[in-house]
Structure formats: C-alpha cells, structure tokens
Amino acid sequence: MIVFAKRLKYMRKYRNLSQEELGKKVNSTKGTISNYENEHSTPSNEMLVQLANVLDTNTDYLLGRSDSMESKESEEDFEAFRNRPDLEVWYRNLPKSSEEELEMLKEMYEIWRKRNK
Numbered sequence: 001m002i003v004f005a006k007r008l009k010y011m012r013k014y015r016n017l018s019q020e021e022l023g024k025k026v027n028s029t030k031g032t033i034s035n036y037e038n039e040h041s042t043p044s045n046e047m048l049v050q051l052a053n054v055l056d057t058n059t060d061y062l063l064g065r066s067d068s069m070e071s072k073e074s075e076e077d078f079e080a081f082r083n084r085p086d087l088e089v090w091y092r093n094l095p096k097s098s099e100e101e102l103e104m105l106k107e108m109y110e111i112w113r114k115r116n117k
Helices: 004-014 019-025 030-037 043-053 059-063 071-081 083-095 099-115
Strands: none
Touching: 004 030, 004 059, 019 030, 019 043, 043 059
C-alpha cells in the first residue's frame, strides 16, 4: 500500500490541504489521515471513495492502478471542452505559451475554481 500512502499525501498537498483539513472534509481526524499517509492503516472502501471525491481524483489513481489523477467527472468535462472548436484551438496553443503566461493562467484558474466551489 506504499503507493496509496504516497499518492494520498501528494494529492492532499496538491489540493493545498492540511491533514486536519482533509480529515474534517471526510468526517475523520488528522490522526487517521496521518495513519494512512504513514502506512499504519488503510481506509475502508467507503473512506477511499470519500478521499477520492474530496481530492477530486479517482480511486484507481490513489491505489496505483492508474497514473491519471483526473476524476471521471474531470474526464467528462475535458471531453466537452475538446468538442468546442474555439476552446480546442486555445488548448492546442497552450504549449506555445511562456512559463510566465502558464503560471498566470494557473493562478487565474485557481481563483475561478475557488469562487465556483
């Protein structure tokens, strides 16, 4: 289960959550999250699903069965995005952007994401 522990910790930090914040979001405790991340215990199936939902990822990623961090909903959203020609052109041009432009876009996206939660 070492993969689970590493990926749980990675996703928690990626989502800018403390162990305590994640614990509260899944109706648990900081200690429980710490135990998962340090391989002292493993979550129930129900808890695994809750963790994936809160971290906006999928259970297969957390368990090491997939390298895609995207939740199923994210994949469906991306398909809708790809089916809009105007947005697909924009997406295809992203790699041509500078690091500074990409960082600015990421910051703008994070602000938008937090406002729309």
